[in-house]
Amino acid sequence: MKIDAQHITLVDHHKLTRFVAAAFEKLSVPPQDAAIAANVLVLADLRGVDTHGVIRFNPGSWYVKWLRDGEMSPAPKIHIVSDARSSALLDGDRGIGMVIGHRAMELAIEKAKVSGVGMVGVCNSRHFGMSAYYAMQALPHDMIGIAMTNAGRQVVPTFGSEARFGTNPICFAAPAQKELPFVIDMATTTAAAGKLEVAARRGASIPLGWALDEKAQPTTDPRIAQKARLLLPLGGTREGGSHKGYGLAILVEILCGVLTGTVTALNQNQDPRGHFFAAIKIDAFRPVNEFKNDMDRLINELKSTRPIEGQERVYVAGEIEFETAKRRAEIGIPLLGSVIKGLRDVGQQLDIAYDLE
């Protein structure tokens, strides 16, 4: 069957989750873990973080390939290496990052219940998808959640001409009362790597300050930037504050890598990943209702800001993603033909019923 790679199909997220979970099961992942991994991927698609969703779920890429090749273990022995009252180090045993991340955050939450705070580092994991999933695990427990991961080398330090570390994202989630939770999920680069892909596909240029070319000169061509793999830290240039984005990326590498023993910035083989999770129990500090009411006041204060000329409104982090998730849960997740093809191919190869269109 011929596929138009640019054609968009709306797919029901429940069906999509079941399909991806079924595929993981066929790849020898235990049912409970398969469901978790599928939930993380589809939540990214629901929230509009398409670069971290099922676009990576096809026979030639990432999770499926890694499980087939044995680079990733379908049934890892995730185990505690170090344990204290409010902290732990988990070894992910080369498992699926999403499953390891989910477990690690659960452990952080359990520790926070008892101690006020829980911090869990993870070594020997793999790509864990969208950070927001893990930070948001804290929300129903009336906790603040934090999730970070290191990533493969493709970012230059300020004044540097060679990639030394990854896009190292930081995610932070805090609950509100009537307002949507505050959720910031950001790569510590000016722009996430996926944005180059989007610009390249559109034939658009990218702003200076996003990336360098292969001679380490600023470029506005996304294809040249994709080839060079030299992203700039948040701030773009020294005078734009890129030493701050660079510093934040190393902060993430220290917590996810140096504290855990999986230092991606020092690894030529970029597959292993380290993560870092924290849960903060709000009522260990302040009554939950007072906190949530002040969150509402803060969020409303921000939203009430008069916009600059040419803009309609001021947003709060997470707002757009929650709105997108609500809409996509109703009308379906828009998937490109190329993504649909990947899913179909997975279905065919693994012999699972395909019912997404």
Next chain:
Amino acid sequence: MKIDAQHITLVDHHKLTRFVAAAFEKLSVPPQDAAIAANVLVLADLRGVDTHGVIRFNPGSWYVKWLRDGEMSPAPKIHIVSDARSSALLDGDRGIGMVIGHRAMELAIEKAKVSGVGMVGVCNSRHFGMSAYYAMQALPHDMIGIAMTNAGRQVVPTFGSEARFGTNPICFAAPAQKELPFVIDMATTTAAAGKLEVAARRGASIPLGWALDEKAQPTTDPRIAQKARLLLPLGGTREGGSHKGYGLAILVEILCGVLTGTVTALNQNQDPRGHFFAAIKIDAFRPVNEFKNDMDRLINELKSTRPIEGQERVYVAGEIEFETAKRRAEIGIPLLGSVIKGLRDVGQQLDIAYDLE
């Protein structure tokens, strides 16, 4: 005696610390607290963070004025409001931010010794000077230190034309073995407010992306920017990633303000400040030596990056400040005539021996 405001005098940091401490004592601050407050201020001057040092120590400004006016309490009853195994909320009772911050970080460290992690929020404090002091308290304990504070409203959200929050800095310090510790201490704006002052004094222009004018249009004139008090979040513009700087600033406000009850972003009276401190005990995760050796490897990897054309070297966060502190400890701290005048005036008004020149 006539003073040349631009003339520079080199001042011994021991003498300067003793002088400032003596002045605090004359202002009814107990000797131990006076020494702490003086140490924090002079450490900023030593490290080259001149905006947060004794420039603020003169009869008309900040600490001295606040103590005289009764806005700041010289002998506050700093007390614990909430306490859990690994967390606490401290009420600063309107005391000196430096003294409260020091105590709060000590408490975080004590909790981390027992639990692996300690987190302490602070309400009802005042300006605490340089964040790096507190994060660095963790280093001799083989811990990672984190310090944050909220600040008075002078930053616009992305797409916003009105100031809604402060420069809300984040500081993170981690020890190394033979290398200098990694210390990032950054305002979440593109440029700290003090940089506008420096540019204005020099008659230089500032880059677009630092600040807006009174009509919320981008400006390159630092005097116009100082008057408008509309700084831009790190990233500068939406395409430069300012939604990330904005998100980080609110992350800081949530931890320092909403979690503690001192939400500066909602306060017209901008004096009260909230802080947030964390200490992470390294060997709760991994043997300290392994951690420090990997820190050395990471730092050397970063420093070994080939620089771009026109640059001599790639720095690691904290390096310049440690080099500056070493030099200034040897040759003295260079103080402007205007700063010297402020110190002399304090000496005269409080009747303390002045021996700095």
